[in-house]
Amino acid sequence: MMRTLKLEFYKIRRKKIIPMLLLLLAAEMLWALLSNSMNVSRNPDQAVWESILFTAASMNGLFMPLMTAIVVSRLCDMEHKGATWKLLAALNVGRGRLYAAKYACAGILLLAAAAAQAVLIAIYGLAKGFPGGIPVAWLLRFIGGTMLATLAVAALQQWVAMAVRNQAFALCLGMLGSFAGLAAALFPAGVRRLLIWSYYLDLAPVTYRYADSAGVYAAQPWNAGLAGAALAAAFLCYAAGSFHAARNEI
């Protein structure tokens, strides 16, 4: 398995996956930090860690589904384009192993993106002089929540990207997910639970509560049920996708 995973990283050279990921990450964080910076300059009482964590989590609803779709799609597309399924199968690389390696490769790249977000948030908070030290526990929960949602989204994306050669489908799904992630806060809680793209915000360590005409940032307790739902969605999509890929004859 490790050999197949290493090979995935070898194969993505010149696919420009990392530059694309960095570009989207830069756009997202620039947007989040600028928006937070403007907000803080207008409302100095919002110069707290919660504000940037919430802004970044809500931005993740928009950007992470796109990043996930692009990464997963690029990883699967290279096998479709070069008709390399049969080459790998003839070299005794099982479809299941290849599927797992691709999923792990995407997971590692997206984990690196989530970790980079946390580092940027910490640097930004320190630069802005937010009270208290770096909230390590919140940052870890931010990474954990982002990754739980991302793993579910990636599993669904990989299923589609493997099953349908034309990657326009997978990318369209990513865009729809991105829209769902952005608009998630507008849906009732019951509907939100069905949309895995809304989990970025719901699994974040902070939330924004509206009280009368104003709103306040508040710590959001860890929702084990939601985390379990994200894991279950990831598992189901992964298992279905892997089964589908293994069943297809070459």
Next chain:
Amino acid sequence: MRMSAALVIETRKLTKKNRVLELDLEVKEGEIYGFLGPNGAGKTTTLKMLLGLVKPSAGTVRIFGESLRKRRSAILRQIGSLIESPSYYGHLTGLENMRVVQRLRGVPDRNVEEALRIVRLEKHRDKKAEAYSLGMKQRLGIAMALVAFPRLLILDEPTNGLDPAGMEEIRELIRALPGRYGMTVLLSSHLLGEIERIATSVGIINEGRMVFQGSLDSLRARSRGEIRIAAGDCAAAQRLLAEHGFQVASAGGRLLFGPLADREVAEINRLLVSRGIPVTRIEERRRSLEDIFLDLTGKERSL
């Protein structure tokens, strides 16, 4: 009679629903086996079943004397293959594509160098595979199949899309493999001329059924000529020859025989002349391999 110990590939009643029917394929060690058949005959499906890429509906496959179903991993380690069009990562260079296979095979760097040298791609190894010509892609596919210098090489229409010079180059390469590296080669093609130039044994498949299997010489033996004799009184001649045990037909005022030995032709001529039936012409009409192939794939169902 073939000895099963010498068989590298042995299939029994290998079947894939609607595509391949009860195929008994036998490939001996060290031979170049040409697997011949028209497009859509079931060649690629058969080769895929030999590699475990397609699951047979029925039948068994034994490779190197072992069951493919039970020992697929160990068997595949000893096989190099190129099925249908070459598979490659277009965004990687030729060398990087070789490295992918090298890592999966766990073979040393020198194998990569040697395989690239054999297919004459060493000068283009740092070029992206997507920029290769069709012939270069085909050669890259062969190099990837060769990189572990396997005991068995399976090539599916390896000269497809190549220009005549490229085709000859690939043929030369394949011809040299058993002698130089001790490989057994199973090669599919829909071109008889191709198989004739390279193969030592041949299997002909049509509509999923094996219609001929044996050496090229035994296939050539089928090209022995049909004898036609023009004689004065055709009906009397036919009666006379039949009385003497010859199987003879007539058409268009000529006596028609199957393949005959020289001494039999002389005997027929002597008999006719001795009974006063003038012999005006004796012709031998040879069937080309092409005719035999067309007969096998177009008319005959089974031998």
